[in-house]
Amino acid sequence: AQKVTQAQTEISVVEKEDVTLDCVYETRDTTYYLFWYKQPPSGELVFLIRRNSFDEQNEISGRYSWNFQKSTSSFNFTITASQVVDSAVYFCALKNTGFQKLVFGTGTRLLVSP
Amino acid sequence: GAVVSQHPSRVICKSGTSVKIECRSLDFQATTMFWYRQFPKQSLMLMATSNEGSKATYEQGVEKDKFLINHASLTLSTLTVTSAHPEDSSFYICSAMGLAGGNFKETQYFGPGTRLLVL
Numbered sequence: 273a274q275k276v277t278q279a280q281t282e283i284s285v286v287e288k289e290d291v292t293l294d295c296v297y298e299t300r301d302t303t304y305y306l307f308w309y310k311q312p313p314s315g316e317l318v319f320l321i322r323r324n325s326f327d328e329q330n331e332i333s334g335r336y337s338w339n340f341q342k343s344t345s346s347f348n349f350t351i352t353a354s355q356v357v358d359s360a361v362y363f364c365a366l367k368n369t370g371f372q373k374l375v376f377g378t379g380t381r382l383l384v385s386p
Numbered sequence: 387g388a389v390v391s392q393h394p395s396r397v398i399c400k401s402g403t404s405v406k407i408e409c410r411s412l413d414f415q416a417t418t419m420f421w422y423r424q425f426p427k428q429s430l431m432l433m434a435t436s437n438e439g440s441k442a443t444y445e446q447g448v449e450k451d452k453f454l455i456n457h458a459s460l461t462l463s464t465l466t467v468t469s470a471h472p473e474d475s476s477f478y479i480c481s482a483m484g485l486a487g488g489n490f491k492e493t494q495y496f497g498p499g500t501r502l503l504v505l
Contacts, residue, residue: 305492305493307493307494309496314498315477315479315498315499315501316479316496316497316498316499317430317479317481317496318496319388319493319494319495319496322492322493363429363430367492369492372418372420372435372483373420373432373435374420374432374494376429376430377429378428378429379429381427
């Protein structure tokens with residue numbers, strides 16, 4: 273069975289704070305992809321990152337960084353020096369290779385106050 | 387790259403009418419498109435998977451006669467909500483996944499969504 277757990281329903285921070293969004297996944301497959309999407313209030317899901325199960329290198333993109341650890345089945349997302357524009361719902365998702373569907377987590381709502 | 391458009395962005399209709407929503411991949415070819423429904427403060431619920439040139443595969447509990455999906459080309463899929471009722475009011479989002487072997491494979495790129503209100 274495949275499952276994605278985002279235990280944090282809602283997080284509130286003040287601008288410039290760092291924040292980490294947790295994502296834990298379950299899958300029996302050895303090859304899979306993990307994703308993070310951002311959904312701002314406008315509703316559109318914005319693709320942030322895709323990570324292949326064979327690539328455990330952490331990635332940094334500007335203020336965003338991702339920590340992929342297969343040993344703990346986690347793919348956490350950190351925003352450094354958060355900004356008000358980071359306020360959104362963030363979804364972690366899993367896709368097994370050979371399958372088309374995405375398995376989404378329930379999302380984490382991030383509220384960044386000025 | 388990987389831009390997906392959706393039209394209309396918002397629609398209000400009367401109960402009993404049909405509504406068509408278009409989803410287009412603008413800068414890549416998509417063999418597979420997906421239709422989701424999202425209720426307020428909830429995650430996305432997959433309604434159906436649509437492969438170009440073939441019939442859509444609907445998720446359990448989704449009425450295929452009510453939600454008609456057509457995927458006529460590698461860049462266009464449509465969702466028609468037939469005989470809409472107030473309970474069909476929701477946020478509908480499409481996504482597109484690129485050709486195998488292409489730059490946009492293995493990743494779903496989402497459209498901006500359509501807010502449907504049935505009165």
